[in-house]
Amino acid sequence: MNDTTTVDTTKSGSDQDWFKDAVIYELHLRAFADSNGDGLGDLVGLRHRLDYLADLGITAIWLLPFYPSPQRDNGYDIADYRTVNPEYGSTQDFQELLDAAHERGIRVITELVINHTSDQHPWFERARRAPKGSPERDFYVWTDDPEDYSDARIIFQDFETSNWTWDPVAGQYFWHRFYSHQPDLNFDNPAVEAAVLDVLDFWLGMGVDGLRLDAVPYLYEREGTTCENLPETHAALKRMRAHMDSKYENRMLLAEANQWPEESAAYFGDGDECHMNFHFPVMPRLFMSVQMENRTPIIDIMEQTPEPPEGCQWATFLRNHDELTLEMVTEEERDLMLRAYARDDEMRINLGIRRRLAPLLGNDRRKIELLNALLFSLPGTPVVYYGDEIGMGDNVYLGDRDGVRTPMQWSADRNAGFSTSNPHRLYLPLITEQEYHYESINVETQSENPASLLSWMRQLIALRNRHTVLGRGAIEFHEPENPHVLAFTRTMPDETGAGQAPMLCVANLSRLAQHVELDLTDHMGATPVEVFGQNRFAPVGELPYQLTLAPYGFFWFSLENRREQTGRTFRARSRRSHGARPR
Ligand code: NOJ
Numbered sequence: 167m168n169d170t171t172t173v174d175t176t177k178s179g180s181d182q183d184w185f186k187d188a189v190i191y192e193l194h195l196r197a198f199a200d201s202n203g204d205g206l207g208d209l210v211g212l213r214h215r216l217d218y219l220a221d222l223g224i225t226a227i228w229l230l231p232f233y234p235s236p237q238r239d240n241g242y243d244i245a246d247y248r249t250v251n252p253e254y255g256s257t258q259d260f261q262e263l264l265d266a267a268h269e270r271g272i273r274v275i276t277e278l279v280i281n282h283t284s285d286q287h288p289w290f291e292r293a294r295r296a297p298k299g300s301p302e303r304d305f306y307v308w309t310d311d312p313e314d315y316s317d318a319r320i321i322f323q324d325f326e327t328s329n330w331t332w333d334p335v336a337g338q339y340f341w342h343r344f345y346s347h348q349p350d351l352n353f354d355n356p357a358v359e360a361a362v363l364d365v366l367d368f369w370l371g372m373g374v375d376g377l378r379l380d381a382v383p384y385l386y387e388r389e390g391t392t393c394e395n396l397p398e399t400h401a402a403l404k405r406m407r408a409h410m411d412s413k414y415e416n417r418m419l420l421a422e423a424n425q426w427p428e429e430s431a432a433y434f435g436d437g438d439e440c441h442m443n444f445h446f447p448v449m450p451r452l453f454m455s456v457q458m459e460n461r462t463p464i465i466d467i468m469e470q471t472p473e474p475p476e477g478c479q480w481a482t483f484l485r486n487h488d489e490l491t492l493e494m495v496t497e498e499e500r501d502l503m504l505r506a507y508a509r510d511d512e513m514r515i516n517l518g519i520r521r522r523l524a525p526l527l528g529n530d531r532r533k534i535e536l537l538n539a540l541l542f543s544l545p546g547t548p549v550v551y552y553g554d555e556i557g558m559g560d561n562v563y564l565g566d567r568d569g570v571r572t573p574m575q576w577s578a579d580r581n582a583g584f585s586t587s588n589p590h591r592l593y594l595p596l597i598t599e600q601e602y603h604y605e606s607i608n609v610e611t612q613s614e615n616p617a618s619l620l621s622w623m624r625q626l627i628a629l630r631n632r633h634t635v636l637g638r639g640a641i642e643f644h645e646p647e648n649p650h651v652l653a654f655t656r657t658m659p660d661e662t663g664a665g666q667a668p669m670l671c672v673a674n675l676s677r678l679a680q681h682v683e684l685d686l687t688d689h690m691g692a693t694p695v696e697v698f699g700q701n702r703f704a705p706v707g708e709l710p711y712q713l714t715l716a717p718y719g720f721f722w723f724s725l726e727n728r729r730e731q732t733g734r735t736f737r738a739r740s741r742r743s744h745g746a747r748p749r
Pocket residue numbers: 239240242243344380381487488
C-alpha cells in the first residue's frame with residue numbers, strides 16, 4: 167500500500183476542502199460483497215473489495231444506511247442509530263473498514279437519516295405509549311386533526327395517500343413525509359436535536375469523514391406552508407454544523423435536498439450549513455439534452471444555479487439507488503423524459519424512472535461515455551453508483567426500487583462472485599437477462615479487456631483526479647452556432663498559481679457527426695492537448711477554432727503553454743460564467 171495516499175485524519179485543518187476534488191462511489195453493503203455466504207453483502211466483504219475501489223480511482227465511498235432496521239425502505243427505516251445491523255457485521259468490523267479505507271486514501275461518507283425513524287425505533291414505541299403532550303410523546307409529530315399541514319405534498323405518491331397515519335396505541339395521527347412506517351421526528355422538541363447530535367458524535371467520533379443528510383428539507387412543519395425548506399430547518403442545520411466544526415476537522419455534511427437550484431443552494435447557507443449538496447435539477451437535463459440533441463436544457467439549468475459559497479461544492483450524479491427523479495422538471499419535460507426513457511409502466515415509480523444507467527441509454531456505449539464525460543467535467547463532485555462503472559442492467563419486475571439494487575457482478579462464477587450462498591438465498595436475484603447477464607457484464611471480464619467500459623471509467627476517473635481544474639475551476643460556456651454541441655472551459659483563477667491549465671470540454675449531443683466553430687480568442691496561442699491520448703492539436707489562432715465530432719463524441723483539451731506562447735495573462739470573462747468561485 168502506498169503511504170502517500172493515506173488519509174491523515176489527525177492533520178489540523180490542512181485538507182478541509184477534500185470533497186471538492188473527490189470522486190464518490192455510492193454503494194449499499196448488502197449489494198456489494200458477501201463474506202460469509204448468507205446471501206447478503208457485509209462489512210468484511212466490502213473491506214476485501216477495497217483494492218478494487220482504490221484501483222478504480224475513486225476517493226470516497228458513500229455507504230447507504232447499515233443500521234438495525236426492518237428493511238422496509240432499504241435501511242432508511244432505522245430502528246437503532248448507534249450500532250451496526252448484525253447482518254452486516256459489528257461496530258468493530260465497521261471500524262476496521264474505516265481504517266482500511268483510510269489507509270488507501272479513501273474517505274467514508276455515511277448516512278444521518280434524521281427526518282424520520284422506523285416505527286420500530288424504541289423512541290417511537292415509547293412515544294406512542296407516553297401521555298399526550300409529554301416530552302417522550304413529542305419526539306414525533308402528532309395531531310388529532312389529519313387536515314393539518316395539508317399544503318405539504320405527498321412524496322411517495324404511488325404508495326401513500328396522506329402524510330398522516332392513525333396510531334391506535336397513541337390514539338392520535340402521526341406525521342410522515344415518506345412511508346407510513348417512517349414517523350417523522352419532531353425537531354421542535356430540543357431533546358430530539360440533542361439526540362441527533364449524539365448520533366452525529368458517535369459516528370464522527372469513530373472517524374467517519376462525511377455525513378449525507380437524508381431528506382433534509384422536511385425537518386420542520388409549519389401550518390400554511392409546504393413544510394419544506396423552512397427557516398427553522400436551516401437554523402437547525404447551522405447549529406449542527408457549528409457543533410461539528412467545534413469538535414472535528416476536515417469533516418463534511420452533504421445535503422439531500424431534491425429542490426430547484428435556488429432552494430437547494432440555500433442548504434449551503436453562507437458557507438455555514440452543508441459543505442455539499444446534491445444538484446438534483448441538472449441530472450434529468452443531462453438525459454434531456456442527449457434525447458433532444460440540444461445543449462439548451464443543460465445551459466439553462468446551469469444559468470439558474472447559484473455559485474456555491476466559499477468552502478462549498480455541488481455533488482452531481484447520473485443515477486443512484488432511487489428512481490431517476492423527475493420532481494425538478496416541468497410537466498412537459500417530465501412527459502418527454504417518460505416517453506424517451508420509460509416506455510413500460512414497470513419502469514416508472516412515483517414521479518420517476520427506476521432504471522440503471524446502461525439500460526436507460528439503450529446500452530449505447532457512446533452515450534454512456536458521453537454522459538459520464540459530462541458528469542466528470544461540469545461543476546460539482548461526481549458520484550458514481552455501484553455497478554454503473556461496468557454497465558450493469560436492472561430488473562424492473564422487482565418491487566419498489568429494488569430493480570436497481572441487485573448484487574454487484576464480480577465475475578461469471580456462481581452468484582456472479584458476489585456470494586457463495588445458495589442462489590435462492592440471495593437478498594435479490596442477479597441480473598440474468600441476456601443483454602446484461604452477469605456472465606458477460608462483470609468486473610473480472612472487463613478488467614481483462616482494455617476496451618471495456620470499466621477500463622474506460624478507470625481512465626476517466628484518473629484524468630479527473632489529475633486535473634484539479636475540473637473540481638475547482640470556474641466554468642464559462644461557449645455559444646457556438648451549432649446547437650448540438652455543448653462547449654465550455656473550466657479555469658483556475660490563476661493558472662500559474664494552481665499549476666493547472668484551463669480545460670476546454672466539447673461534447674456532441676447528437677447521434678450524427680457534427681462540425682463546430684469555437685471562439686477561443688481568449689486562449690489565443692494555446693495548444694489544445696487532448697487529455698485521453700495526450701495528442702497535441704493545432705494551436706489556437708485568430709480564426710474560429712474548428713472541430714469535427716463523431717456521433718456522441720466529446721473532447722477534453724488541456725489548453726497548454728498559453729502564457730509562454732503569447733505572453734498574455736489570463737483574464738476570466740464574466741459573461742456566462744458559473745460554478746466554482748475562483749480562489
Ligand atoms: C431518501 C432516500 O434516498 C430514499 O431511498 C428513501 O426512500 C427516502 N429518503 C426516505 O427515507
